[in-house]
Amino acid sequence: MENNIGDRNHVSIEITPIYERLVSSIRGTMERAASEGCICKVSCEEIRRENLKAYVPDKVSIGPIHRNDEVLKAMEDQKWRYLYALVNRKPNQLEESLNACVDALMGLEPKARLFYKEDVSLHRDEFVKMMLVDGGFIIELFLKSTMKGLKRRNDPIFSTPGLLWRIRCNLIMLENQLPFFILQEIFRIVPIPKQCKYSITDLALVFFKSMIPGDHQLHKEKYSQESNHLLDLVYHCYLPTIPRIQVKENPPYGFRGPATYLKESGIKLSRARRRVENLLDIKFNKGVLEIPTIHIHHFTEILFRNFIAFEQCPCHDNINSLSVRYISSYVVLMKSLIDSDKEAKFLDQQDILLTDDNVDEKDVHQLFERLSRSALKNSNIDELKDFYFDGLCEQVNRYKTWRCWKTKKSSGSSSSSSSNCQTTRKKKKKEDAPWTLLFVAAILLLALTFFGTLFSILSFFLRH
Structure with missing residues (x-):
């Protein structure tokens, strides 16, 4: 049945109750296949230990993996303050905003759990509370970073030197992620400042702008709907935009030399x-x-x-x-x-x-x-x-050049190629040496002839 009110392309479908269980099963299977386990701990422990600071947050915990780390407890009160500022932006709407957020997140809770590879031991209420607090903190942080009028002088995140960029680094760690659709849902419900004309994707791209090279407008247009979390969003901005060159033979792992x-x-x-x-x-x-x-x-x-x-x-x-x-x-x-x-x-x-x-x-x-x-x-x-x-x-x-023309037989190691090039250059120098001497001799002969003629002419005029 087509809905003629508002968007004419929108189609509302009434699901027959007898098929609800089947539809729910199909949807659950698709969601698991599409997103299961995309937030996880670094798989190789040896690599993880090599630089633990690159994988484990040191300022703020997002999601369940590092939720109980003692070193991150100091930021918990700040997260609650940011959530309060976000939902209480319009007078007399705090309860309404909170109810709408909790109701929406309760419905999304099973899907959100699928995003974590490790089992999340939190019961339903605690899990929803965590998503709301962490998601609200991220959205308010994005808003304050983009719009100067929302910042307060005593805000430690913006007044403490180096703290903002440490939080930015924490937010792109694989073990410290929240499903992106949670951010989208909270952003849809909470009251957003009138001066904000951005989507949640726009705000994220602005916040991580210093980490993303290239054309930011292109990133926004191409990758806005494909992100599973913030790291995935930034990751997509790095992907190549030109066609891949197809390989013909055995693929090499790098160039033949530095x-x-x-x-x-x-x-x-x-x-x-x-x-x-x-x-x-x-x-x-x-x-x-x-x-x-x-x-x-x-x-x-x-x-x-x-x-x-x-x-x-x-x-x-x-x-x-x-x-x-x-x-x-x-x-x-x-x-x-x-x-x-x-x-x-x-x-x-x-x-x-x-x-x-x-x-x-x-x-x-x-x-x-x-x-x-x-x-x-x-x-x-x-x-x-x-x-x-x-x-x-x-x-x-x-690729072959006049400097170093490599035959198939001599296209082995880079060291042999280098020696071939050097040998070619030495031979070329030896071959060019006689021609260089002849050229210098010719120049000297021309110079002597010129000066001899000049002196003869001057002598003639001086006599006469």
Whole structure:
């Protein structure tokens, strides 16, 4: 039956009571298949111990996994204050807003539990309370960060140096997530300030703007409806926007040598020209390897480690309908380019690599070394499923220039390729040496002839 009131495209369907149980069963199965276990602990304990601070929040707990951590108790009162400010924004509507939120979240509670891989021991009321408090805190934090008029002078989150960015880092940790549809539902119910023209996705993208390179309008249009939680939202903003290069033979895991070696082989490394491109939009065309600038911040390792952990989560392939591990592939690729401090300095000179003021350029090599170990689960290359840049690496590794023309027989290791190039250059210098001497002799002969003629003319005029 079509509903002619309001949206003409909306169709209301009355479900026959006899089919309600079947419909409910089908819906539950679909929801489990689509989202089950997308919030979980980091799977590899060895990787987790390597940098515990990158995975465990130190300021605020979101969701059930770190709910009882003593170090996070200090922020609980602040979360309640933020929830009160959110639901009490309009006079005399606090009870109404709370009732509507609790009623909606009670209906969503079974679906929300599916998002956590580990069993959540909280009973229903406590679970709904946790979702409301944590979700309300996040929404109010987004609003205060976006609209200055909502901030108060004594708010410790904004007045304590460094606290806001630590909370921002906590909110992108895999173990510290809330289902995104919970945020959407609370945002739909609570009174939002009139000056706010944003959706909850817009507010999230503004809040995490410093962590997301590229065109933010493009991110909003493309990924607004595909996020399972905040980390997933930011993760989608990093995905490439250009077609993948198809591989022809056995996929290589990286380039045949680091950045300076590619340059010596005749390949030009250049910063990507288009600023709207995503970080993973790396191109190779006519001997030019275009790489979008990567800006290394103080939060880069935390962000990338949680991206990699999310990709290694068993549910990742089902959630995103993808088997490609994009960020894992990217860090392995960059590791093949930056295998020393010298390579990092070279990419910095090409404006491909930028570092924050509090990040030492010499640490970049070690950073990608650590991230690569996480991506490969401690150097096990077989753990990297479907290396995304295999076609790109094949194109670059097969590229031949006049400086170093490699035959199929000599296309083995990078060291043999390097020696072949050096031998070719030495031979070329020897062949060019006689021609250089002849050219210099010809110049000298012309100079002597010119000056001899000039003196003869001057002598003639002086006599006469």
